[in-house]
Amino acid sequence: MTGPTPRPPRRRDSAATRAALLDAARLRFSRQGFDGTGVREIAGDAGVDAALVFRYFGSKEKLYAEAVRVTAPESAEADPHRPLARLADELLHDVVYGDWRQFDGEHPVLGMLRSSGRPAVRDQLRTQLCEGYLRDFADRLDGEDAELRAELMGALLLGMGVLRSVVGSPALSEAPFDRTRTLVARMVHGLSVADPAPAPDSGPESGSGS
Amino acid sequence: MTGPTPRPPRRRDSAATRAALLDAARLRFSRQGFDGTGVREIAGDAGVDAALVFRYFGSKEKLYAEAVRVTAPESAEADPHRPLARLADELLHDVVYGDWRQFDGEHPVLGMLRSSGRPAVRDQLRTQLCEGYLRDFADRLDGEDAELRAELMGALLLGMGVLRSVVGSPALSEAPFDRTRTLVARMVHGLSVADPAPAPDSGPESGSGS
DNA sequence: AGGGTAAGTCACCGAACGCTGACCGGCACG
DNA sequence: CGTGCCGGTCAGCGTTCGGTGACTTACCCT
Numbered sequence A, B: 001m002t003g004p005t006p007r008p009p010r011r012r013d014s015a016a017t018r019a020a021l022l023d024a025a026r027l028r029f030s031r032q033g034f035d036g037t038g039v040r041e042i043a044g045d046a047g048v049d050a051a052l053v054f055r056y057f058g059s060k061e062k063l064y065a066e067a068v069r070v071t072a073p074e075s076a077e078a079d080p081h082r083p084l085a086r087l088a089d090e091l092l093h094d095v096v097y098g099d100w101r102q103f104d105g106e107h108p109v110l111g112m113l114r115s116s117g118r119p120a121v122r123d124q125l126r127t128q129l130c131e132g133y134l135r136d137f138a139d140r141l142d143g144e145d146a147e148l149r150a151e152l153m154g155a156l157l158l159g160m161g162v163l164r165s166v167v168g169s170p171a172l173s174e175a176p177f178d179r180t181r182t183l184v185a186r187m188v189h190g191l192s193v194a195d196p197a198p199a200p201d202s203g204p205e206s207g208s209g210s
Numbered sequence C: 001a002g003g004g005t006a007a008g009t010c011a012c013c014g015a016a017c018g019c020t021g022a023c024c025g026g027c028a029c030g
Numbered sequence D: 001c002g003t004g005c006c007g008g009t010c011a012g013c014g015t016t017c018g019g020t021g022a023c024t025t026a027c028c029c030t
Helices: A014-032 A039-046 A051-057 A060-068 A084-096 A108-113 A119-139 A146-167 A170-174 A177-192 B014-032 B039-046 B051-057 B060-068 B084-096 B108-113 B119-139 B146-167 B170-174 B177-192
Strands: none
Touching: A014 A039, A014 A051, A014 A060, A014 A108, A039 A051, A039 A060, A051 A060, A060 A108, A060 A119, A084 A119, A084 A146, A084 A177, A108 A119, A108 A146, A119 A146, A119 B146, A146 A170, A146 A177, A146 B119, A146 B146, A146 B170, A146 B177, A170 B146, A177 B146, A177 B177, B014 B039, B014 B051, B014 B060, B014 B108, B039 B051, B039 B060, B051 B060, B060 B108, B060 B119, B084 B119, B084 B146, B084 B177, B108 B119, B108 B146, B119 B146, B146 B170, B146 B177
């Protein structure tokens, strides 16, 4: 239970060692957050001495930044003309229900939430989310509220990820994917149509924070 | 910049000191997470010695558990018969856009995300979310997917909170409340109606995680 | 006024933290 | 065969951590 790899006595290979450190860091940082993870722990998982972390990455912070940097949202850019509903469906499949075993089973953004007390992590998180995902959403919508609607769709997917992997809420964790998919499509549909549902009658007094 | 209170030499009063420690702990734990906050820091904010933390609360963990425990979701239980759209609207106003100055401006659940690497925090988080909020949603819905739909609505609100306060995404942070409210109502509406939008045509191959 | 008690402080423990520089040893090359 | 280099280890720096127990001090009651 101490390390993920049963440690074959690896040959001398700086590239492989660097990669092993990154793999271990991804798992640990995702699971336990930045502050909850020590460099000795990561190095132990990788089967090397902790000093190598500083030789290869300079500092714990730089190791973190490199470990959680996500490659690219290679989806969402193939065909710039497919409808929003289709985009949401693909992202649901690839992002929320994707294979993120490298990051302990959840999208790295969810792991970053666990370290979002650090300003540097918040910046990286905002950049990856806004420029990596939300902008593609907004480009695909028209109307003056395009960005707001894009962020609402992102909020739904993000919240689903949190409920599923962090909270482990029962229904979302166990429901068949196709059923969830249909319901998500219905919600996203509400962002596309013109005016299906007016504002709820006489809600809480609007426009004032208590 | 060291402490929030300019420290009038408070009189000896165990109840007031306990409360001051709890207030400081709420702010610090919400902002920086459990691991990113030291007991000396909290005690310094409250203007007392760190040893009092252990006298009054026993351990840092117990202080945390008591600090982030939310009183009660006193909304969502007044009238058990109002429709889902109305409930969602109220929660949007009270939870996402509520006054959580005590917790550094965000619902305590969002702060708990920042410490969700600790199993104890995850448990508390799951309990508060599932039993405090999601169950009320599900009770108000009918159909076999009541719980799943309830969690999807919760996911939307939760994701909005994350985007707004953690990520600070531009549109959600600045959009007028009434506009956001209308769009959320549309999305939630999709969870109530019978069959407005079928599943998107030929999405990614369903039922298989790669 | 005097004493008991509780509120608060102080000094300190062992462990873990991020990080550094000196050192060691296997491998490739002349 | 010798030697330089580089991947890796080791010991340890200074600091901070959560937590403990003895001590001091202010307040209340008689």
